[in-house]
Amino acid sequence: MIRRWLNKVLGKPSGPSKPRIFPLEQHGIRRASIHSCALKVTRTLKENGYAAFVVGGAVRDLLIGREPKDFDVATDATPEQVRHLFRRSRIIGRRFQIVHVMCGADTIEVTTFRAHQPEAEDDEDRVTAEDGMILRDNVFGSQREDAIRRDFTVNALYYDPEKEEVWDYHGGVEDAKKRVLRMIGNPVVRFREDPVRMLRAARFAAKLDFHIDTATRAPIAELAPMLARIAPARLFDEMMKLLLSGHAERGVRQLRAEGLHHGVFPMLDAILDHPERTKFLHAAMHDTDERVRRGHSASPAFMLACLLWFDMQEQFARLRATGLPDQPALFAAMDDTLERQRVALAFPRRLDGMIKEIWTLQGRFTQRSGSRPFRLLAHPRFRAGYDFLLLRGHGGDAPAELAEWWGRFQNASDEERDGMLKPVSEGGASKRKRRPRRKPSAADAGGDA
Ligand code: ATP
Ligand code: MG
Numbered sequence: 001m002i003r004r005w006l007n008k009v010l011g012k013p014s015g016p017s018k019p020r021i022f023p024l025e026q027h028g029i030r031r032a033s034i035h036s037c038a039l040k041v042t043r044t045l046k047e048n049g050y051a052a053f054v055v056g057g058a059v060r061d062l063l064i065g066r067e068p069k070d071f072d073v074a075t076d077a078t079p080e081q082v083r084h085l086f087r088r089s090r091i092i093g094r095r096f097q098i099v100h101v102m103c104g105a106d107t108i109e110v111t112t113f114r115a116h117q118p119e120a121e122d123d124e125d126r127v128t129a130e131d132g133m134i135l136r137d138n139v140f141g142s143q144r145e146d147a148i149r150r151d152f153t154v155n156a157l158y159y160d161p162e163k164e165e166v167w168d169y170h171g172g173v174e175d176a177k178k179r180v181l182r183m184i185g186n187p188v189v190r191f192r193e194d195p196v197r198m199l200r201a202a203r204f205a206a207k208l209d210f211h212i213d214t215a216t217r218a219p220i221a222e223l224a225p226m227l228a229r230i231a232p233a234r235l236f237d238e239m240m241k242l243l244l245s246g247h248a249e250r251g252v253r254q255l256r257a258e259g260l261h262h263g264v265f266p267m268l269d270a271i272l273d274h275p276e277r278t279k280f281l282h283a284a285m286h287d288t289d290e291r292v293r294r295g296h297s298a299s300p301a302f303m304l305a306c307l308l309w310f311d312m313q314e315q316f317a318r319l320r321a322t323g324l325p326d327q328p329a330l331f332a333a334m335d336d337t338l339e340r341q342r343v344a345l346a347f348p349r350r351l352d353g354m355i356k357e358i359w360t361l362q363g364r365f366t367q368r369s370g371s372r373p374f375r376l377l378a379h380p381r382f383r384a385g386y387d388f389l390l391l392r393g394h395g396g397d398a399p400a401e402l403a404e405w406w407g408r409f410q411n412a413s414d415e416e417r418d419g420m421l422k423p424v425s426e427g428g429a430s431k432r433k434r435r436p437r438r439k440p441s442a443a444d445a446g447g448d449a
Helices: 002-010 036-047 057-063 079-085 123-128 130-137 143-148 172-178 187-193 196-208 220-229 232-243 248-257 266-273 275-293 300-321 326-344 349-364 372-377 382-394 400-411 414-420
Strands: 020-022 052-055 072-075 089-092 098-103 106-112 157-160 165-168
Touching: 036 052, 036 072, 036 079, 036 098, 036 106, 052 057, 057 157, 057 172, 079 089, 079 098, 079 106, 157 172, 165 172, 187 196, 187 220, 196 220, 196 232, 196 248, 232 248, 232 300, 232 326, 248 275, 275 300, 275 382, 300 326, 300 349, 300 382, 326 349, 349 372, 349 382, 372 382, 372 400, 382 400, 400 414
Parallel strands: 072 106
Antiparallel strands: 020 165, 052 072, 052 157, 089 098, 098 106, 157 165
């Protein structure tokens, strides 16, 4: 009693010591909808005397009739104990040790119940606490404590596949029914512990089409500046989750509604505050959402190429105005743009290559005479470059006719293609060659860039 009161005063989340247990009739989640690998993991753990549940996003998504993205398992077995039960498994993570169990091509993440530990608030804490943190964040706890440390009530549900029961410590089943996203514990305290939860709130609200509970939402506007203290790499991951979730358009709108777009994602400032860029970027998000919903992959590099396109163009124009020739101006503009953005959002350098290729290909799409279109067609990044051109067409940044021409050119026969080529003067190609007699190969590509 006193402890509950103390926790309340301190803003520490507390919850009932016993969960509400919902039977199948009340939640409708059948064992059959759980991934076979997750079933295998929970079964093996239980056979060995451990508790094991499917947790987090999977239970939430199934509860509202959606297909889960991945299946996570929580258990009272330690990472070492889990590791010993599965031949194809490995312990990963330093701060949070988790176990990856592989079945065929699939991986299930298994976490040990953890007690609530406030997150380090900024980079400095993370660095100075680096070593101590391994232990500190790996404080194992009871299932009840594990539920308390989770963020939203709908993310703290535990499904027992054997009994087909949902265990609920914080009213998550009820909230899912009402489609409410509610923070566990005191929202101010929980957002301060880990400001990324604000972005998660916006992302889940958009993805699940949930309403953010009033008390959860209230402190966000004031606490938003705390996001500036989050490590750029983590921000990048979170941003990509939002943009590649299949609900980017709604997600960005939600960020804006919560006042979370300023300063945090400089590129989003740019999108949302420049009306002339909006059309292209909305086309990009819309298109990506469609792709993801159709089950196709969406690439972070492509998304970044879209988000930074106008910045790069501006920089290119600026450099050209100083008298730099096109080619060096383009390469310098691309480097400048990527480096500038990387300060706030640490996206991996391995994405640079593809981003730059998508950008440099754009200039080559205007060359529609001679052998050049054939070489471009054989470029390994042709597809990404063309998709980008299409978006520019939709967004009014490139002539719709150009994108349409390339759409036809790709699917045309050799004879039709010859007929489609533009007179040499218009395409700017040299008169030397018309088109290679042999089939163009990837080796022909890149020479014009
Ligand atoms: P998604 O469908 O996007 O994967 P998810 O709910 O599974 O959604 P994850 O980021 O995969 O989200 O995290 C798994 C679970 O871990 C969450 O459901 C939540 O219970 C817990 N969790 C993750 N990040 C946090 C956080 N920052 N604070 C508290 N709990 C968290
Ligand atoms: Mg998940």
